[in-house]
Structure formats: structure tokens, C-alpha cells
Amino acid sequence: MPRTTAGPELDHLISLLSRLPGYGPRSATRAALHMLRKREQVMKPLAAALERVAETVKPCTVCGNWDAQDPCSICSDEGRDRSVICVVQDVSDVWALERARAHNGLYHVLGGLISPLDGVGPEDLRMRELSARSSEPNVLEIIMALPATVDGQTTAHYASEMLEGRGVTITGMARGVPVGGELDVLDEGTLAAALKARRPV
Amino acid sequence: MPRTTAGPELDHLISLLSRLPGYGPRSATRAALHMLRKREQVMKPLAAALERVAETVKPCTVCGNWDAQDPCSICSDEGRDRSVICVVQDVSDVWALERARAHNGLYHVLGGLISPLDGVGPEDLRMRELSARSSEPNVLEIIMALPATVDGQTTAHYASEMLEGRGVTITGMARGVPVGGELDVLDEGTLAAALKARRPV
Numbered sequence: 152m153p154r155t156t157a158g159p160e161l162d163h164l165i166s167l168l169s170r171l172p173g174y175g176p177r178s179a180t181r182a183a184l185h186m187l188r189k190r191e192q193v194m195k196p197l198a199a200a201l202e203r204v205a206e207t208v209k210p211c212t213v214c215g216n217w218d219a220q221d222p223c224s225i226c227s228d229e230g231r232d233r234s235v236i237c238v239v240q241d242v243s244d245v246w247a248l249e250r251a252r253a254h255n256g257l258y259h260v261l262g263g264l265i266s267p268l269d270g271v272g273p274e275d276l277r278m279r280e281l282s283a284r285s286s287e288p289n290v291l292e293i294i295m296a297l298p299a300t301v302d303g304q305t306t307a308h309y310a311s312e313m314l315e316g317r318g319v320t321i322t323g324m325a326r327g328v329p330v331g332g333e334l335d336v337l338d339e340g341t342l343a344a345a346l347k348a349r350r351p352v
Numbered sequence: 353m354p355r356t357t358a359g360p361e362l363d364h365l366i367s368l369l370s371r372l373p374g375y376g377p378r379s380a381t382r383a384a385l386h387m388l389r390k391r392e393q394v395m396k397p398l399a400a401a402l403e404r405v406a407e408t409v410k411p412c413t414v415c416g417n418w419d420a421q422d423p424c425s426i427c428s429d430e431g432r433d434r435s436v437i438c439v440v441q442d443v444s445d446v447w448a449l450e451r452a453r454a455h456n457g458l459y460h461v462l463g464g465l466i467s468p469l470d471g472v473g474p475e476d477l478r479m480r481e482l483s484a485r486s487s488e489p490n491v492l493e494i495i496m497a498l499p500a501t502v503d504g505q506t507t508a509h510y511a512s513e514m515l516e517g518r519g520v521t522i523t524g525m526a527r528g529v530p531v532g533g534e535l536d537v538l539d540e541g542t543l544a545a546a547l548k549a550r551r552p553v
Contacts, residue, residue: 186406
């Protein structure tokens with residue numbers, strides 16, 4: 152049944168909006184109404200921005216990060232430390248680490264994790280590219296910044312084995328209590344790992 | 353601070369998305385990422401649909417409902433009862449009543465409610481158009497389907513007074529217990545009104 156009486160085009164717009172994360176038919180209808188009210192300030196600029204981003208933002212051929220330029224702005228930034236490559240699952244992890252200003256080296260975006268249950272193997276990820284980059288003479292350290300999940304750790308393990316004997320140091324992120332984290336809401340695994348890896352204050 | 357490293361265009365897109373109802377910077381970033389992954393299936397069709405709807409969907413000059421045609425599909429539907437006009441606050445109310453198949457007459461969209469606190473007076477609404485339509489000889493009944501709030505009832509009262517003596521019957525929606533509504537979660541006003549307006553079973 153159509154959501155509106157304004158014809159098939161608005162209903163098509165609502166059905167597209169309702170596929171966005173966090174949106175369903177109701178909230179998509181509300182969003183469409185909101186945009187129709189703010190046609191010049193929101194709707195038309197949004198249409199133009201979507202079109203432009205869809206055309207220009209592409210994966211970097213070096214590291215897999217998305218950018219409007221190739222190599223991406225991080226790979227082509229001469230001010231960054233080219234001896235450290237941070238391996239991440241996805242582009243959103245690059246964005247998160249950059250917002251935290253946590254890493255001044257380069258990145259390598261795998262584009263997923265090894266997941267036998269979902270039928271994702273190493274050949275579906277950017278593993279071969281990582282292997283090639285690790286052999287470049289300037290690379291000294293590779294940080295596995297992958298999730299602390301089964302798939303994340305499987306992937307980190309696979310990559311570490313692949314890179315063994317290349318003369319690069321392989322590191323992983325520290326596990327422990329998150330900054331601002333209350334102890335009584337943390338899971339047992341994190342608590343046990345944080346206590347085991349305790350350090351002098 | 354930019355949300356991403358992919359350049360100003362993606363950040364501009366995210367800032368536009370974050371103005372949609374229910375979205376903030378984080379969820380807008382997630383939505384942008386989702387769309388970049390589904391460029392051909394979601395992002396480009398959405399850009400095209402937004403552009404098309406922004407260009408074509410306009411208010412009906414008769415009733416104020418939004419449609420790609422003018423008069424709108426409801427006003428120009430010969431199968432509808434032209435003797436009853438249902439007055440609503442907004443286009444979304446037309447959509448809701450149509451989805452419920454609750455009304456087979458015409459509509460009149462006021463485009464808001466009288467609200468002295470927000471500086472909205474009758475002259476900011478489509479009151480003059482309602483007055484003109486109510487004088488058409490075929491109109492017998494006008495239903496005030498306005499919210500059961502202070503502003504809604506003020507507006508209904510104003511419109512009813514304006515239409516007095518035109519020979520049309522003015523009605524309002526029944527107040528009572530919503531279908532499927534539990535009594536113990538309903539407010540006192542609704543309970544008292546529903547009990548007072550009790551009817552033989």
C-alpha cells in the first residue's frame with residue numbers, strides 16, 4: 152500500500168529512504184515530509200551532494216581508504232610516518248582513528264574480516280596488497296587494529312602469519328578498561344584481560 | 353572537525369544527512385558509509401529520486417495537499433464524495449487518513465495550527481481558502497480532524513466560528529479510548545472524556 156497520496160515518485164523516494172540504517176517506513180515518511188518542507192535548504196542540496204559523492208569518492212588503490220583523490224589524502228600526505236601501517240577492517244575505522252588523532256602513520260583497509268560462517272576468505276580481502284606493501288623497504292611496523300572478536304582475531308592471526316619473516320614488527324592494540332569505563336558494566340573477558348595485563352602506575 | 357578523511361564533499365553530505373529527523377552526526381556517517389557501499393542500488397537512485405520529487409511534488413492549489421499533479425489526485429478523483437471536506441493540520445494527516453481508508457471525501461490542509469506562542473495566526477494558515485470552499489453549493493459537511501491539543505482545539509474553534517451560518521454542518525472526530533488501548537496507560541483526560549461519551553453496546 153502506498154505511504155502517501157502524492158504519487159509513485161514520492162513513494163519510491165520513501166522506499167529508498169527506508170533502506171537507510173536506522174530508518175523504517177514511518178521515519179522515512181517523516182524524513183521525506185521534512186525534506187519537502189525544506190526543499191531549497193535540505194532536499195536539493197542533498198540530492199546534489201549524493202550525486203557528487205557517488206561520482207567522486209573511490210577506494211584508494213594503495214590502501215583501500217575512500218577519498219575523492221587517488222592515492223588518498225593520507226597516502227599522499229608527506230608529513231605522515233611511512234614506516235608504520237595500521238591494518239583496519241573498514242574505512243569507518245580509519246575515520247574513527249583519525250578523529251581520535253591516534254595514528255600518524257599510514258593505513259591498510261582490508262574491507263572486511265575472515266569469516267568462514269559468512270563465506271569470507273582471505274582472498275576476498277585486500278590481503279595480497281598488504282603482503283606487497285609490507286615488503287617495501289621503508290615499512291618497519293604493522294599494527295593490527297582489528298576488532299577483539301573471533302573473526303577479528305582470526306583475521307589478525309592470518310595476517311600476522313602471512314607477514315612472518317618479512318623483518319617487520321607486528322603489533323596489536325592493547326586490551327583493557329576503556330577510558331571512562333565503569334568496572335561493573337564491563338564483561339568478564341575484558342576485566343580478566345585488563346587485570347592480567349596490569350602495569351605499574 | 354571533519355567526520356571523515358575523504359574530503360569536504362563527503363563531510364558536506366554527512367552534515368546534510370545529520371539534519372534529517374532521527375539522524376545525528378554518528379548515524380549520518382553510518383548512513384553515508386552504507387550508501388557508498390551500495391552506490392548503484394541506493395545512493396544514485398536516492399539522489400535521482402530526491403531531485404525528481406523536489407521538482408515535481410507541489411501543494412495542490414485547491415486543498416493544499418502535496419502531489420505531482422494540480423489539482424491533486426484526491427481533488428480530481430471523480431469517485432470521491434464532494435459534499436464532505438476533512439480539515440487537517442498537515443499533509444501527513446491526509447496520508448494517515450488515506451492509509452486508514454477512513455475518509456472518502458475531500459481534504460483541506462491548513463498547513464499548521466493557530467499558535468499565539470509561536471506567532472502563528474489564522475492569516476498564516478489556509479483559512480481564507482477554507483472559507484471560500486465552504487461556500488460552494490455542493491459542500492454539506494466540514495469535519496475538523498485537528499489534534500486534541502490546545503492549539504488544535506483553538507484552531508478548530510476559530511474555523512467553526514468562521515464557517516457559522518454558511519449552512520454546512522461542522523463536525524469533529526470522536527474522542528475516546530484508542531483501538532487496542534489499555535485503560536491503565538491512558539491519561540485522565542481521555543479516560544474522563546471516553547466515560548462521559550459512553551454509548552450503548
